[in-house]
Amino acid sequence: MDSYVLVLAASSGKNLDLAHRFSESFTEKGMETQIVDLTTLHWPVYTSELDGDPEREPDTATLSDLILNSEALVICAPEYNGVMPPALNNTIAWLSVQSDDFRRLFNNRTVLLATHSGGGGAHCLMAMRHQFSFLGSNVIGRTMNLNKSKPFSQEKMDDLVGRVLE
């Protein structure tokens, strides 16, 4: 497979729309993308009871391989109660226990953070920065935060895409 940036959407409304906008902008710059809407995975909520139960634990191999082979990750996630949504946190929890060497998924990987939230989304961006930094990712300093009164800026998107491709 050619090089690609993996764009993860943690909700299927405005944040998935934003994921598609990122995808279009990367394509214009000559970089392929893959988009995964995490809400379509339908993985159960991680608990230690499910972990190791072959009938109930999800198959994480496809997403694991997609992350492992990606050039970078773009995360589009709304703020839920001051943090990231369960769909994102749950995905990371399952990946962390299912992958043989899960640190390789995120360690030293470039991660760009974006949010379309009800408010400013600053808490969600901070929570995601904390989590991906903990996992060893190189989280890009500039982020995209949109809401209904803060419209999309193509200029900012081009700048962010350029930072990922640097």
Ligand SMILES: Cc1cc2nc3c(=O)[nH]c(=O)nc-3n(C[C@H](O)[C@H](O)[C@H](O)COP(=O)(O)O)c2cc1C
């Ligand atoms: C359970 C829940 C909690 C939320 N908590 C916050 C919040 O803490 N801060 C905020 O700015 N918006 C909050 N929102 C609003 C969402 O961030 C906002 O509606 C977002 O645009 C939804 O993204 P979507 O269109 O991709 O589904 C919350 C929404 C839900 C459903």
